[in-house]
Amino acid sequence: TQLLEQSPQFLSIQEGENLTVYCNSSSVFSSLQWYRQEPGEGPVLLVTVVTGGEVKKLKRLTFQFGDARKDSSLHITAAQPGDTGLYLCAETDSWGKLQFGAGTQVVVTP
Amino acid sequence: KAGVTQTPRYLIKTRGQQVTLSCSPISGHRSVSWYQQTPGQGLQFLFEYFSETQRNKGNFPGRFSGRQFSNSRSEMNVSTLELGDSALYLCASSLIVQKTSYEQYFGPGTRLTVT
Numbered sequence: 001t002q003l004l005e006q007s008p009q010f011l012s013i014q015e016g017e018n019l020t021v022y023c024n025s026s027s028v029f030s031s032l033q034w035y036r037q038e039p040g041e042g043p044v045l046l047v048t049v050v051t052g053g054e055v056k057k058l059k060r061l062t063f064q065f066g067d068a069r070k071d072s073s074l075h076i077t078a079a080q081p082g083d084t085g086l087y088l089c090a091e092t093d094s095w096g097k098l099q100f101g102a103g104t105q106v107v108v109t110p
Numbered sequence: 111k112a113g114v115t116q117t118p119r120y121l122i123k124t125r126g127q128q129v130t131l132s133c134s135p136i137s138g139h140r141s142v143s144w145y146q147q148t149p150g151q152g153l154q155f156l157f158e159y160f161s162e163t164q165r166n167k168g169n170f171p172g173r174f175s176g177r178q179f180s181n182s183r184s185e186m187n188v189s190t191l192e193l194g195d196s197a198l199y200l201c202a203s204s205l206i207v208q209k210t211s212y213e214q215y216f217g218p219g220t221r222l223t224v225t
Contacts, residue, residue, distance in 0.1 A: 033213060042114070042200050042216030043153075088153065097166050098143070098202075098214060100153040 004101035023089035114217035135203030
């Protein structure tokens with residue numbers, strides 16, 4: 001079973017600062033998804049990356065997929081309090097099951 | 111289009127009891143998956159149903175079971191509840207069933223507390 005490692009576990013920043021969270025594996029991802037989960041709610045899909053080297057942007061969020069498809073990053077520019085949440089990466093394993101990393105808890109304070 | 115709905119949202123049960131949770135997927139979605147989320151273990155896959163058949167199963171004891179109905183609605187049941195079953199139980203539905211890109215849409219979850 002491929003293990004997804006997310007870092008850091010926790011990140012606290014001020015509004016307006018930038019941040020980057022990472023998702024890594026020792027094996028190649030077939031594809032990778034990023035989700036954000038707010039307290040008391042289910043995760044919400046942000047993006048799916050499939051191709052090595054792929055970069056996708058979602059407003060102030062930039063997602064990168066490593067060339068070797070073994071790592072991915074999520075960069076948030078000028079973070080806002082509304083960006084607060086648990087950021088999860090997930091990968092579909094060979095059995096078609098979604099495997100999640102432990103997540104990075106991001107707190108953006110005004 | 112309505113999202114994934116789960117009922118109830120909150121539940122308190124006593125050790126030894128059983129519980130049934132319900133999930134209604136997004137209209138047209140035929141795949142429904144269940145997850146358990148706890149602070150210590152994170153999000154763990156329980157099982158997945160597609161067209162009323164269990165297609166995938168995680169590493170949980172037999173006390174955890176589920177089923178899917180012809181309208182794609184799903185239920186999961188936990189028998190003989192233990193304190194460690196306290197968790198947020200999430201249901202997710204998916205339209206496109208591709209092994210390489212399995213995008214899921216989650217409901218708000220059912221918060222189960224076992225006392």
